[in-house]
Amino acid sequence: MPPTTSISWGDPAIDLALPKPKTATVLLIEQNRKEFQDVLLGMIAKDLSESRPVHWIDGGMAFDPSPILPLLRMRGYTRREALGNFHICRGFTAHQTASIVQRLADEAKSNDPPNRIIEGRIIVVSQIPRMFMDTQLKKPEGRSLLKATLQRCRDISKDSNSLVILTSSRNLSPPLSKDLRNILRQFTDDVLRIGENSSKTRNRGLTRKKLHLQSLDREMIWSHLPFGQTSLLEFRHIQRSRLDCLIEPETTVSSFQPKGDSIEVAARTASGV
Numbered sequence: 001m002p003p004t005t006s007i008s009w010g011d012p013a014i015d016l017a018l019p020k021p022k023t024a025t026v027l028l029i030e031q032n033r034k035e036f037q038d039v040l041l042g043m044i045a046k047d048l049s050e051s052r053p054v055h056w057i058d059g060g061m062a063f064d065p066s067p068i069l070p071l072l073r074m075r076g077y078t079r080r081e082a083l084g085n086f087h088i089c090r091g092f093t094a095h096q097t098a099s100i101v102q103r104l105a106d107e108a109k110s111n112d113p114p115n116r117i118i119e120g121r122i123i124v125v126s127q128i129p130r131m132f133m134d135t136q137l138k139k140p141e142g143r144s145l146l147k148a149t150l151q152r153c154r155d156i157s158k159d160s161n162s163l164v165i166l167t168s169s170r171n172l173s174p175p176l177s178k179d180l181r182n183i184l185r186q187f188t189d190d191v192l193r194i195g196e197n198s199s200k201t202r203n204r205g206l207t208r209k210k211l212h213l214q215s216l217d218r219e220m221i222w223s224h225l226p227f228g229q230t231s232l233l234e235f236r237h238i239q240r241s242r243l244d245c246l247i248e249p250e251t252t253v254s255s256f257q258p259k260g261d262s263i264e265v266a267a268r269t270a271s272g273v
Contacts, residue, residue, distance in 0.1 A: 002161050007121055010042025017220040018213050023121055025189040026157050026164045032171055032195045037067070039194060039211070039222075040165065043122065045071035048082040053120035055104065058090040059097045060127025087116060094131040094142065098149045101125065105152040108160040117160050125153060126167045129180050143183065150187035190215045197221050 006020035021027050029040055044054050045068050056063060065088065072082045091097030104123070107113050132146040150166075157164040168176065168184060185191060191214040212219040 004161065005121070007163050008043065008046055009039060010044070010046045011039070011222070014039070014211065014220070014222060017222075018211065018218060019216070021163050021190065023161045023163050024157050026154055026166065026187060028166045028168065028184055028188040028191045030168050030170055030191060030193045032169070037167075039192070039209075040124070040167065041068050041071060043165075044068060044086075044124070045075065045082075047120075047122050048072060048085055049075040049077050051085065052122075053085045053087060053116040055116070055120060055123040056086070056088045057097065057100050057104070057123075057125045058088060058127075059125055060130045061090060061092060063088070063090075063126055085116075085120075091131060094134055094137055094145055097125075097128070097131045098145055098152075101149050101152045101156070105156050105159070108156045108162075113160070117162075120160070121162050122165065123153075123156060123160070123162050124165045124167070127169065128166050129168055129176055129184060133174070133176075133180070143180070146180070146183060147187075150183070154187055 004022045004024045006022055008020060009015050009018065031037065044056075047054050048068070049072060056065075065083070065086065068082075068086075072078075089100045091100050104117075108117050128149070129146070132142040132149075134142065137145070153164045153166065156162065166184065166188065170176070193210075193212040193214070195210050195212075197208040197210045209222050210219055211222050
């Protein structure tokens with residue numbers, strides 16, 4: 001099996017605050033509202049803009065790909081270029097969703113998997129619990145089918161060395177039972193919860209969200225900035241990285257370093273900062 005790789009959260013500020021998810025794992029993203037999908041959409045847009053195939057299995061019959069298009073345009077990609085690598089399937093019933101996942105699992109495990117499996121790193125199965133809560137399914141059947149589908153998702157992550165992302169809303173009607181939540185988490189390696197920030201502080205009109213990563217019990221407050229803008233966290237990181245590049249080892253003596261000056265001061269003087 002090839003080595004696992006880290007995948008960007010799609011936003012440099014999140015990449016600096018939280019460890020990046022890895023391939024060959026299953027990540028569950030729980031969110032309060034549909035419009036809180038911009039973290040996931042940022043991850044998708046980044047991989048599509050790097051010409052990587054992305055699979056999205058729409059388990060809730062509600063996915064709209066149009067919000068990804070502006071993210072791709074900001075990265076210099078046309079709709080045709082990027083969406084040619086975006087493979088979307090929709091299951092209208094629990095059994096159809098399970099069949100789509102099973103087909104993808106078979107392709108990932110085959111001796112000659114298609115390029116869209118080999119070259120891709122992200123596979124999304126959105127709103128997966130909703131289909132299996134269908135009132136036309138008996139509860140034992142729905143739970144059994146959900147468990148089998150989640151196991152296939154784990155198999156796909158290992159066999160294709162991909163990050164499989166499951167999404168679930170916490171405001172479903174009827175609400176997701178504790179039993180189903182436990183089943184979901186049983187088959188996942190980590191959980192990212194996205195909710196509203198309770199703070200009343202305004203941030204230039206931007207929606208502030210609270211991101212909580214379960215594995216480290218770490219959270220951050222995040223706002224989706226327009227493309228090209230830099231957060232304070234990113235700015236500090238960039239400045240620190242630039243300084244690290246300028247600073248010479250302490251044992252080095254340079255004729256350009258005035259006696260008594262710190263290395264940092266000498267570096268700034270030499271660079272004209």
